[in-house]
Amino acid sequence: MSLESLTPRPESRSLDGASEALEFGAVIALLERRAGSAGGRARVARCPPAADAAGVREALAVTGEARELLRRAGRQPFHLLPEIKDAVGRARIRGSRLEPEELLDLARFVEVSVAIADALDAFPSPRLSALVSRVERDRDLALAVRRALLPSGDVSDDASEELRRIRSGLLSRRSALESVMESYLHDRESEPLLQEKLVTTRNDRYVLVVKANQRSQLPGVVHGGSGSGASVFVEPLAAVDLNNEIVELRDAETREVARILEELSRAVGGRAEELLAAAGALAELDAAQARALLAEDMGATAPEIVEDGVELLLRGARHPLLIPALAAEIGASRPDRSEPVPVSLTLGGDETALVISGPNTGGKTVALKTAGVLALMAQSGLHVPAEPGSRLPVFRHVFAHIGDEQSLADSLSTFSGHVAALVRMVRELELPALVLLDEVGSGTDPTEGGALAAAVIEHFRRAGAIVLATTHHGDVKAYAEATPGVGCASFGYDEETFEPTYVLRRGVPGRSLALEVAERFGLPAAILADARSRRDADRGRLEDLIARLERERASLARERDRLLEREGELARALAQAEVSARRAETERHEAVAAAARRVDERAEEVVREGREAIAAAVRRVESSRGAAARAARLAGEGLRRSVREARERAVSTSLAPHEPVGAAIAVGDRVRIRGLGLTGSVLTLASSTAEVAVRGKRVQVPASELEPTTAPRPRPPEPAVAARGGRDVPGEINVIGLSVDEALPQVDKLLDDAALADRAQIRVIHGHGKGRLRSAVGGLLRDHPHVAAFHAAASREGGSGVTVVELK
Secondary structure (H helix, E strand, C coil): CCHHHHCCCHHHHHHHHHCCCCCHHHHHHHHHHHCCCHHHHHHHHCCCCCCCHHHHHHHHHHHHHHHHHHHHHCCCCHHHCCCCHHHHHHHCCCCCCCCHHHHHHHHHHHHHHHHHHHHHHCCCCHHHHHHHCCCCCCCHHHHHHHHHECCCCCECHHHCHHHHHHHHHHHHHHHHHHHHHHHHHHCCCCHHHEEEEEEEEECCEEEEEEEHHHHHHCCEEEEEECCCCCEEEEEEHHHHHHHHHHHHHHHHHHHHHHHHHHHHHHHHHHCHHHHHHHHHHHHHHHHHHHHHHHHHHHCCECCEEECCCCEEEEEEECCHHHCHHHHHHCCCCCCCCCCCCCEEEEEECCECEEEEECCCCCCHHHHHHHHHHHHHHHHCCCCECCCCCCEEECCCEEEEECCCCCECCCCECHHHHHHHHHHHHHHHCCCCEEEEEECCCCCCCHHHHHHHHHHHHHHHHHHCCEEEEECCCHHHHHHHHHCCCEEEEEEEECCCCCCEEEEEEECCCCCCCHHHHHHHCCCCHHHHHHHHHHCCHHHHHHHHHHHHHHHHHHHHHHHHHHHHHHHHHHHHHHHHHHHHHHHHHHHHHHHHHHHHHHHHHHHHHHHHHHHHHHHHHHHHCCCCHHHHHHHHHHHHHHHHHHHHHHHHHHHHHHCCCCCCCCCCCCCCCEEEECCCCEEEEEEEECCCEEEEEECCEEEEEEHHHEEECCCCCCCCCCCCCCECCCCCCCCEEECCCCCHHHHHHHHHHHHHHHHHCCECEEEEECCCCCCHHHHHHHHHHHCCCCEEEEEECCHHHCHHHEEEEEEC
8 A cells, every 4th residue: 555545636736725724734844843754754745635535544544553553663763764766766877886875875774674664564554564565675785785885984895805905915015115215214314315204195105305405315206396495205216116006006996996886886776676665665654653643742533534415523623733732843832831622513414504703812713724724634644633533524625714815916905805715715616615714704894794704605505515604793693593504603701801711602603792802901991982882783782682692501501510510419329329239238148158158167067076976886886787887877867967956056046036927838838038038939847947949959947037928929821831740830920010129039939830840941021121120030040050041032922021941
């Protein structure tokens, strides 16, 4: 996938017309600052908004993947990538030779690109992995350059065997030449001839500085003289051959270095396609990372792109240039460093135009710019600073008429400039379009300007565009109130200080507060009084009506807030009561469990004592097998009696005593065991004890702990499923209308009876309702020992209002 595929078709260039008015260029500047490489910066700078939904969605998805990759793999070092396009282009020319610095840049490019590709490969993503795959991983070129060139740019001795031989010869001959020249400096006969005791070079040859009048005393080749004429530079005859050899070796070195650089350049030219492809892919990856970094800095989200119909929905949107950190980054001046107040806008469906009114500096123009710049950002593949759930169409045109259109050069007044801009919009309109009109109709007679403004808004609305307009004209406010498909909104203000709150209120026109704002800024009271007296009576009444509506709305808002606060208090109290009830139920279950543990511990102790008694009896009568058997039987019977009596004593002492229940209990009755909180059916009943069937188990408890269940038993219809045994047990039970506490014991009893009767299936009719009874029955069935499986009945047999139970 290539970001170049997002390059817009010609029609999308019409989106650029609004960029300047909406300050979209500043957003692109923020994006460029986050791109690390020259290629990445060029990529984001020349990627204007796209005008096709598929391209926009793809670009937004790439940004989303880049954000995920940024979180997992960290920020990649694109800033270390050098620009190689020009060097690679020249390397493709036959016989060209790149400079060592260019070759070192190419080696660094290969090394950094491979490191980035390897890092991103660890966290594959569908779209970005396709870009990473275009990065060549062959490091041979970088290794060849590093082997041939030192970091300083000099060609290394190891670049070739020939270069090593040449430089070794140069070293030995320079050493010999230095010895020859040093001999002249220290020779007593030569010393009077020298102007200075030093060896220097002329024409790349070693020479001595000889006095001009002693020239004939030192045989050799003269290589010029000093500016004063007092000295001449002489190459002694003994040094001529060595100098000649050094010159020859230097020429050979130059030729070999040139050959090595040409060879490396040919290697670059041979891989030009791979290198340029990698550079393009890395530029796109860098641009994607830049978009991800900007999205993270803005706390942005990906908007949903809509195609069917025209809908614009921004939730909690903020203008990126009002975010303090970003504003400071580009040097934008703000009076404070506070976070911008988010604005939410909804347009589409039956209402495609919105007229915003309210005081000056209240946020109207910012709302327009926010809607426009977020639309351009989304269509450029940028996530937008808005809450999740925001939706945007893909516009072919974004028109923004904001600010003063006055032009002295074109002989245009403010109003003429406005009209000229409107004419361009009407002429170039192509749907889908977003039209942003700031103070349309201003700069002329208020009555005529208001009428023109309403007509312009209506024209664009009827043409099918989304229209967002601001106004101070009362006529335009009235038009918005009276026209279907046009909404009105206003920005609020503090009723006492008239300071703007920057909170947008839908459905309420706003006051301009010109006189109030002037008063707040210190305009003399006499002027204000005169202004109020001159205000048109109808306009004054309209302003008073709007003021009254605003006061009523504020009162309703306060009442709503009070009710919401009360609702919150009630919700918290209910939650606390539920927590207390759950805590009490937990404590009761813990007490029952503790009592059961004590019963089991005592029973184990009695069993252990009985086993010891049996063993002792066996030892005493082991001489008589018959006597031992009788003793064992007697001991076993005594053990069983001891266990039963111990369990009765443990239960009666572990649980709080209850008064006996007056109602008579008989075998087969449905009862509740008070201390254990369980229900079951009476199997046997003695004077002081009883055996109760509880969930398939026989439990022996004191008869005083039993109490009959008093819940009414709805009479079920004839069984729908035949029993496998011979006992007559109903095949279904109807618990509709019962509480959970009333219904569960009856369902539990039917399960016991059905199991004893060897039934295969029963039905529980609980109805739909709020689902609490169905959920409670499901909880009972889930852990019940008689239940093999359960499910909702077929739709024609009651559906989810009936639970079918398969028995074991």
